[in-house]
Amino acid sequence: MFVLALPTRLTRYPAHRWAILAGIAAARFPPTAGGQRSGVTSAVGQDSTDHRGAGDDDNLADKAADSPWVEGLARAGLVARGVQYATIGALALQVAFGSRDKQADKQGALTTLARQPLGKFLLVVVAVGFAGYALWRILDAVLDTDGEGSDLSGVAKRAADLARGLLYVSFFVAAVRLVVGNSGQDQSNESDLTARLMGAPLGRLAVAAVGLAVIGGGFYSGYRAVSQKYRKKLRTVEMGPAARRAVTAVASVGLGARMVVYLLIGTFLVKAAIGYDAKQAVGVDGALKRLADRPYGPLLLAVVAVGLFAYGLYSFVEARYRKLMQG
Numbered sequence: 001m002f003v004l005a006l007p008t009r010l011t012r013y014p015a016h017r018w019a020i021l022a023g024i025a026a027a028r029f030p031p032t033a034g035g036q037r038s039g040v041t042s043a044v045g046q047d048s049t050d051h052r053g054a055g056d057d058d059n060l061a062d063k064a065a066d067s068p069w070v071e072g073l074a075r076a077g078l079v080a081r082g083v084q085y086a087t088i089g090a091l092a093l094q095v096a097f098g099s100r101d102k103q104a105d106k107q108g109a110l111t112t113l114a115r116q117p118l119g120k121f122l123l124v125v126v127a128v129g130f131a132g133y134a135l136w137r138i139l140d141a142v143l144d145t146d147g148e149g150s151d152l153s154g155v156a157k158r159a160a161d162l163a164r165g166l167l168y169v170s171f172f173v174a175a176v177r178l179v180v181g182n183s184g185q186d187q188s189n190e191s192d193l194t195a196r197l198m199g200a201p202l203g204r205l206a207v208a209a210v211g212l213a214v215i216g217g218g219f220y221s222g223y224r225a226v227s228q229k230y231r232k233k234l235r236t237v238e239m240g241p242a243a244r245r246a247v248t249a250v251a252s253v254g255l256g257a258r259m260v261v262y263l264l265i266g267t268f269l270v271k272a273a274i275g276y277d278a279k280q281a282v283g284v285d286g287a288l289k290r291l292a293d294r295p296y297g298p299l300l301l302a303v304v305a306v307g308l309f310a311y312g313l314y315s316f317v318e319a320r321y322r323k324l325m326q327g
Helices: 007-010 015-030 057-066 068-094 106-114 119-143 152-179 190-199 203-227 230-233 241-277 284-292 297-321
Strands: none
Touching: 007 152, 057 297, 068 119, 068 152, 068 284, 068 297, 106 119, 106 152, 106 284, 119 152, 190 203, 203 230, 203 241, 230 241, 241 284, 241 297, 284 297
């Protein structure tokens, strides 16, 4: 900091010397946009430029974006998501071929992992990945590290990121419970949770709103599959032509399968709210098994299962090539 304090004897300088001093000061301290001289303080030693305020949020976002720990955890989370979806797809394919006792959802995927050799170790790795994914999404929502903005569209995307983050917190908790020996059988299923929610004031409206939001998420997945906007967040310049084509195919099929699952779950939630019947509410496993009960259901379920497996593969691609923390 510089303090402009001229000795009294300088007041005797001729006018042309004052002009020279003023020119030197102007060159040394150019004016900022607010009309103040940068780096110049008042006589009481206060900086004329206040660097505090909204810039702190940007600095915090920059620090998060530059953190190798945050990026590493986010990529680990994408790997964990890939393991989860690939396992659900494999379980759904078994359901399509007659193994109705298989639980093709998050809990079923975790239980399947736990039964593998080194199952507990795998669960710990996946749990760390879920925690990393949750942290990444929550930071993305709060600090806008992905640069979505504060307009209506940006706020909606950040709210969706927050919801994903909280969802993966629950996945982390479920994985930890299996690691410590709790099989999770005492967890409430979707029907129980829906029944409790519908029993609350305005509960039916809340269930319907959640169902519509899930349906909206399904249509958005379909839109991403068709528009291929997901490519903007991938470092495609690092891929060869054949790899780009393969990634496009895997992503489009995977997002299409997610659309089907989300539309089914959302529709059943809305039906539960309208009919005041909590038993209509289902999760991923229930939606897939109800799909299998339809005409040509096993064939349709097999197609969706392949799509879910493809989305798992796309998650691995994201773990390698996704642009992270771009705020």
